[in-house]
Amino acid sequence: MSDQPVALYRLGDQGPAVRSIRALLMATGDLARPANAATDLYDEQVVRAVRAFQQRRGLIVDGVLGPHTHIALDGAHWKLGDRMLSHTPGHMLQGDDVAELQERLLSLGFSPDRVDGIFGTNTEQAVRRFQGAVGLAVDGSVGPGTLRAFADLTRSVSGGSPHTLREQELVRRSGHRLLGRIVVLDPGHGGDDKGTLAHGLTESEVTLDLARRIEGRLSAIGVTVLFTRSATTSPDDLLRATMANQAGADIMLSLHCDSADQSEASGVATFFWGLDRFGAWSAVGEHLANLIQREIVSRTGLADCRAHPRGWQLLQRTQMPTVRIEAGYLTHEQDAARLAEPHFLDTLAEAIVIALQRMYLGEDDTNATGVLRLDDLSAYNAQQQTSTA
Template sequence: MRVLRRGDVGQEVAEIRTMLVALGLLPESYATGEPAFDPGVEHALRAFQQRRGLITDGVVGTATYRALRGASYHLGSRPLAHLMSAPVFGDDVLALQERLTELGYNCGRPDAVFGPQTEHALRNFQREYGLTVDGICGAATIRALRQLSSPRARGGSPVYLREREQVRQAGSRLRGKRIVIDPGHGGSDTGIEFGGLREADLAWDLARRLEGRMKATGMEALISRGPQQGPAEAERAEFANEAGADLLLSLHCDQNPSPFAQGVASYHYGTGDGATSTVGELLAGFIQRELAARTGLRDCRTHRKTWEILRMTRCPAVRVEIGYLTNPDDHRRLGEAAFRDVVAEGLLIAVKRLYLLGENDQPTGTFTFADVLAHELAKAE
């Protein structure tokens, strides 16, 4: 569908209005009125985007439309199954994944997409509870799920506990860790362009600097795109999944109509109801503290989001917005190669801190690349 924004009219806008009415974000009168994208629709849409962890721009693009469609389903409103040709997604899938996780079945990270891991968990549930083992969540399976009032675990936490345990078991050495570095945008999508700098070029340069440092420590660093490529976020996530990545770091810059907006912010997977990637949140925090201490960029903190690059990766993922190209100070710093070296070192140190889990740690901003290499050599002996 085409992108919809304030001022647009037509049947596509009418559909958006109807969905927002059904979600209780617009009054009933909007279901029958003139199909116009007016300020009321924009306000309701921004509220929906904020609630869902989407970019709050008041515009209906692919991600927002998909989330609106998914929000129209509840568990039991339709049969659910794994379809290779057209993956089933929606709030009902998310509810199923969270319920199975509560019961102790491993669906992976709840992402609202009915994939093979969800099907496997559902089949295990059906087998253990004497249901027809068909991998389809139909009426009988829904009844069984609703009848069980004492799940083995509450709150969807097992999947995130598994994430943390995998990091602990991986050990503190960086050698052998497989990291996907994802430079944002690329190809015809240059991202933000301001004052002679392009976001895609800066992200690529940072990715190469980080790649070199990671390989020097024995890590396997993979870059998600070529210098002239611009894959979609879902394709980048699939690249990381197929590579069997341990972590994904997505590198971006930011912009704002106000030239006073500045700083660095990190984003990890998390939903509005409190579910979060434990390791992603931990890594985002390390990145924030390291970059703020080393670069002098304003600390804009960590945030939960459900962006595809965070939601569709099976490994913990963090997106880092490194400075505002529309801010004079951030723009000047990002244009300096020495500054980008400092950023690359800070990102590497943050990853190292994640795997140290507090062992032989040092104050934020004081750990150096040489310290990391020395630690790796000492562990190898």
């Protein structure tokens, strides 16, 4: 990635390089400024700061400053507009400002190929296409004129870009509780749009019933729950996304049941925002989708149709992590028979709430599932509440 080899620094190292590492960690807020004279020692404090930075960035958390961490740290203090950006063969610019530029290009439909924070030829080509499209001088470099055009256009295309890092940061800052969070539940279809009709069931009714069961459980642990529709309305996906954005939701869950021409298709699948070909996706959405998938499969025994990235409008336009759940096939005889049972919908609702709580608890994925119960969670929340009061 970088044209010069980057050395490895770790606990006990000392020298001018460590001094500059310390300065970068202070700039990101991970390392406190020393009270006395600046030191050039890689001490325990630096290890902790590096670990905090790595955790936030989704890097391997080892407290050692290897090449990947070094590059990420080096680019972390740049915000779009801080400096002129252009492609320099032999020494490619890297940083958070380049990633932000790439996200904007992507959200406006000028694919830089991937959001990697490196200003390479693909990014330059995307900038050129953008400049041509909006009538700017086509030079492939990002200065004040191009930035102004971005600002004007991004306002009209609110949301929808894969702010992966920012998303993770939001969850990190939100602490480990669901208490006080806003969750938007989006029962699929509604009104005249009934969704799938099979085996005597109506998709729009099943999804609303399931949503109400989730609502009851979330409300009990202090979560504010909002619905995108009632029994008689059916807003389109863009409106549903806008409602969630305007509510400032932390999470959106879209509930559907699947259907297929072949009656043997069965099982549960989840979907999060992501476009394979751009290498961009919602990391938090993926995490939550996997948690929900795992909880539902282990608690219900529904076939595991896995979690998948999709570019669907609802997933793309929401500014918070959004997961769409296809909970069983109404066209499958056994799936449908189970979805007709109120206690089965309760189990589904419980699985989804537990998955949410697991995400906010930040639990290790290797923890055995099926241990947490709603009673434990209420107790945990009550305990958290008293300890922060």
